[in-house]
Amino acid sequence: MSESALSELTQREQIATRIYPSADEACAYVADAISQLIQQRNEAGKPTVLGLATGSTPVRLYRELIRRHQEEGLSFERVITFNLDEYYGLSGDHPESYRRFMQDQLFDHIDIKPENTHVPDGLAPRTDVFASCHQYEQAILDAGGIDIQILGIGRTGHIGFNEPGSGPESRTRLVTLDSLTRRDAARDFLGEENVPRHAITMGVGTILDARKVFLLAWGESKAPVLAESVEGPQTESIPASFLQLHKNCTFCIDKAAASRLTRERHPWLVGPVEWDSAMIRKSVLWLARKTDKALLKLTDEDYTENGMADLLTEKGSAYNLNIDIFNVTQHTITGWPGGKPNADDSNRPERASPFPKRSLVLSPEPTDDVFCLGGVIHRLANQGHDVTVAYMTSGNLAVPDPDARRAIELINEMGESIQDDTEVKHARLLEQQLNEKGLLGEDTPELRQLKGLIRRGEARSSARQLELAPEQLRFLDLPFYENGRYRRFKTDEADVAAMVKLLEEIQPHQIFTTGLGQDPLSSPALCFDVLLSALKKCKDSAWLKDCLFWLYRGPGAEWEMHEIDMAVPLSPDELEFKIKGIYQHQTQRSQSPSASRQSENSWNLASELNRTTANYYDQLGLSEYEAIECFKRFEPHA
Ligand code: F6R
Secondary structure: OOHHHHHHHOOOOOOEEEEEOOHHHHHHHHHHHHHHHHHHHHHOOOOEEEEEOOOOOOHHHHHHHHHHHHHHOOOOOOEEEEEOEEEOOOOOOOOOOHHHHHHHHOHHHOOOOHHHEEOOOOOOOHHHHHHHHHHHHHHHHHOOOOOEEEEOOOOOOOEOOEOOOOOOOOOOEEEEOOHHHHHHOOOOOOOHHHOOOEEEEOOHHHHHOOOEEEEEEOOHHHHHHHHHHHHOOOEOOEHHHHHHHOOOEEEEEEOOOOOOOHHHHOHHHOOOOOOOHHHHHHHHHHHHHHHOOOHHHOOHHHHHHOOOHHHHHHHOOHHHHHHHHHHHHHOOEOOOOOOOOOOOOOOOOOOOOOOOOEEEEEEOOOOHHHHHHHHHHHHHHHOOOEEEEEEOOOOHHHOOHHHHHHHHHHHHHHHHHOOOHHHHHHHHHHHHHHHHHOOOOOOOHHHHHHHHHHHHHHHHHHHHHOOOOHHHEEEOOOHHHHOOOOOOOOOOHHHHHHHHHHHHHHOOOEEEEOOOOOOOOOHHHHHHHHHHHHHHHOOOOHHHHOOEEEEOOOOOOOOOHHHOOEEEEEOHHHHHHHHHHHHOOHHHOOOOOHHHOOOOOHHHHHHHHHHHHHHHHHHOOOOOOOEEEEEEEEOOOO
16 A cells, blocks of 8 residues: 555554554564664663563563574563553562563563563552652663553553553552453453452553553454544543654554554545445445444435445445345345255355255354354254364363362262262362462362363253254363463464364364454464464365355454354244353353453343344344344455
């Protein structure tokens, strides 16, 4: 794209924003900037001062810096670091403290001097916090100020822990965490109630003093707040928007995080666009929403008054455009997610043959399948397809301790009643381990195994509601999950090998999967990466040439109308079946998916989303359904 076309498209952006196809590419760019500065300073015998963030966002950047240290000799001997924040009340060796995080993710793998690394003191006594924060600011000044500051962004718009209400003058201080921020941290702390309520954070003013700022963001969950920070007014309700005041700040983000920027979302509003079929579909569906009209009721005036006059000129009339998009949208609807046998399939999302199909549903954790496509699984099974649901990870990290304790008591009592010593002994061992690890300690392998088995039981019971037999379920227990913790997972060849084995055994005709566009360190995104790597290994297999891929969005959100390629309506009864299936996941009652969306009761979220999609179809003037599950076609070979 030419410079002038790009600046036309980005005219609403108040912060330089670079969009990358993947987080790794963005990290390579930022790592280049950091390494160049460190090398220059090292050659001049001078220090480099870095401001660092924690959370999942910078993990890949740190991995790249570690790689450069280990493989390319990048030396951190003269580097001085200041972290943005620390939970108040946590000691540096607490598993969830930011000091611990930095040691694990970066400091322990490079040649930085321990005395050169600074993280706010989470244990400063309440009466000393003010002085301790002041000293932190002073230490930054004494080091010569921050050369490069790395930031992530929270869904509240926070940078560091500067929650809404923080002004551009704010300095390092003790703050109260927003409830959304605490909910986002709930998985790490195994429950929202364990997440600290306060933190010490550099202020927005402290951040703005850095000479260069890079903000990184990945995944669709960050998209709304990013657009507000970049294109919205400077406001205390989105503290990141104050980065607009900085003269040398760059946002480096992936495509999913950029998806709400005007240049991605409504490019036709800011400049000329190429009206290919995808752009036409997106814009006409947007117009119908904007004007609150059914597709076939859009008029020439609607088009001209909403910045789409050039499309109208190109296509002649609203009438033609409306009909085209109406038809495309109607053709997404099917009651036959596996294809309708012996029917004309020229306008159906799935092929009629072969019939029956081998349908493979990939579920990163044991709830994703029923939550996102419980209705479709039920239908596929009822329509005679050969369905396999593969649970890619055991999901054991999401089982709360009280549920594990209940299971241990059951094993113990059963053992005692049938006088089985081995069983009783094992129950006692588990109980002892549970007591010893305390509220936030890591589970032992035995406890993880038990928790994994609890989730298997729930998955079986849920699948039974959907009329699947236990033999139709596979539990892959991918190793990356078994050896890791949230935000710190790392996949390798063993994960890919397990996936290849499954694919080659099933040889599916269609695969339902998820994870595209999500936080790259989340389980769904990692499972998706594992799938893509496995597909590369299967590239010569005949089945792959004949396999269609259907993406579901994930438990917290749904595809936008223009992204939907297959919409499967559910009757009120089918929705009930699905909800009953969801209810079998007893241990997940108080867990996310509401972590990624606010909802009074996360168990209702699936039906809320399915009903909302059905309403959209209705509002567009298509048929009226109770609920709809929807999917986007994906071409792994493209
Ligand atoms: C962490 C920090 C926070 C995070 C933000 C995003 O030191 O300052 O502002 O950057 O909460 O967290 P993740 O990266 O986990 O999405």
